[in-house]
Amino acid sequence: MEAQDFIDDFHRTWEFGATSHDGVDRQAGTKPHGQLRDWFSAQARAAGFEVRIDPIGNVFALLDFVDGADYVLTGSHLDSQPLGGRFDGCYGVIAALHAAIEIKKRVEAGQMEPKYNLAVVDWFNEEGARFAPSIMGSSVMCGLFDLEETLSIKDAQGITVKEALESIGYLGSDEAPSVAAYAEIHIEQGRLLERNATAIGAVTQSWYTQKLYVDVIGEQSHTGATIMKDRHDALPAAAMLVLKTEQVVEEFEPEQIVTSVGQFDVEPNSPIVVPREVKLVIDLRAHRRADVEKAREILVDYCEEVARARDITIEARDFDIRDHQVYPEDGVELTEKAAANTGISCMRIETMAGHDSVAVNRIAPTVMTFVPSEGGVSHCEREFTSDEDLVNGLVVHTEIISRLLDGELDHLK
Structure with a gap:
């Protein structure tokens, strides 16, 4: 050879x-x-x-x-x-x-x-x-x-x-x-x-894998002219989901599950506009299917919690599920x-x-x-x-x- x-x-x-x-x-x-x-x-x-x-x-x-x-x-x-x-x-x-x-x-x-x-x-x-x-x-x-x-x-x-x-x-x-x-x-x-x-x-x-496509929908407004209590900012809510995605692994045995947000798109992505929408993809992979399903449930429930607390809409849907x-x-x-x-x-x-x-x-x-x-x-x-x-x-x-x-x-x- x-x-x-x-x-x-x-x-x-x-x-x-x-x-x-x-x-x-x-x-x-x-x-x-x-x-x-x-x-x-x-x-x-x-x-x-x-x-x-x-x-x-x-x-x-x-x-x-x-x-x-x-x-x-x-x-x-x-x-x-x-x-x-x-x-x-x-x-x-x-x-x-x-x-x-x-x-x-x-x-x-x-x-x-x-x-x-x-x-x-x-x-x-x-x-x-x-x-x-x-x-x-x-x-x-x-x-x-x-x-x-x-x-x-x-x-x-x-x-x-x-x-x-x-x-x-x-x-x-x-x-x-x-x-x-x-x-x-x-x-x-x-x-x-x-x-x-x-x-x-x-x-x-x-490993068992699946992704969640998450759409965080707020309301666009002026960063300088809109007081904080009147904002429906999609970006902080999306940031909370990113952090929760990383933190959820603490619920499981070490090195048995991995999570990430690798894709994150902000609209309209202007320096003087409160973001109206953020689209992100959450990736979940684990040795056991049950661990992925449990992490997914925790994250979907958290999406609902954040949406209520911040008076915005968060839609999460499953895709690319691989047994x-x-x-x-x-x-x-x-x-x-x-x-x-x-x-x-x-x-x-x-x-x-x-x-x-x-x-x-x-x-x-x-x-x-x-x-x-x-x-x-x-x-x-x-x-x-x-x-x-x-x-x-x-x-x-x-x-x-x-x-x-x-x-x-x-x-x-």
Whole structure:
């Protein structure tokens, strides 16, 4: 395996959407995103892959080994958060491409006789930063989201998903490959592997997650001419909800639930106007579904309490609810075996974050693998994973894909 070629290619991706603080800003459907997809597609074609683009903009690089057979699918995503990190998602796509190149060499050398074909995928809009919800491309392909409804979703500037894909040349019409199994490798975005000095995480399940869309409605007025008792200011009420969202975790066991307000929009956002409306999104994730439901109940009740106390209106509605996804036990064991066979340390781990594998796991046997994130930092410009950990992940991932191509999880189909 040409590990240095992989590292060189992965480091090259940092040029696309590079920020001044060593991160990337490569949101779905933007010019830098399109440029990196062009580079990825060119690399795949040069290595002998066929490239297809489906109607939601997922990019597939295919290798055919067996006429008419289904595909073992592997990959992740090339889009990023605003001012995001260089490793999130992108590592999984480039590692998948280089694993596939290595497998192609083994097949051509007569060292392997795959049962299935192989495809590397770059899913569209995993991040959900520009277009909500997240995990978009894989969810459409898996039949979880409606294609036409998803293409009509708009960003903050009123641009639709369809228009964004057209603008970068990735609104496709090709049929997605039939999936026999799926494997994804990703940075952990947490620090359990680092805490335990372990190189590989075999992912067992995702956390239960849901979001609350909250609309705080007050009344617009003049900041200088309106006395305090006559105001119906939406912003202080919204600020109280932000603080309550952080404080609610104190009701639960340590490190069993996480909460945040990551999106917060003020109208009209003028320095001399009392805000009339604030829209915010509360994100709740926990190991146990009951904990998310309890936190949601506490926060909804608090919305009603604040609305009464401040004589305003607060509307909270549920959206983007995602139940636990449990990955197949045999897939977890496959990761453990692959790590053991290559002499690399491994432990079982849960994922607090969502990934495309959460969607694909609903339609095909799926294996999810993590490599360490330094300090647990992610969705941030200082996100970092060492070259050594990246290569260890590539080695294990290649072994996993090889076993999937041999049909090791066929009994789960």
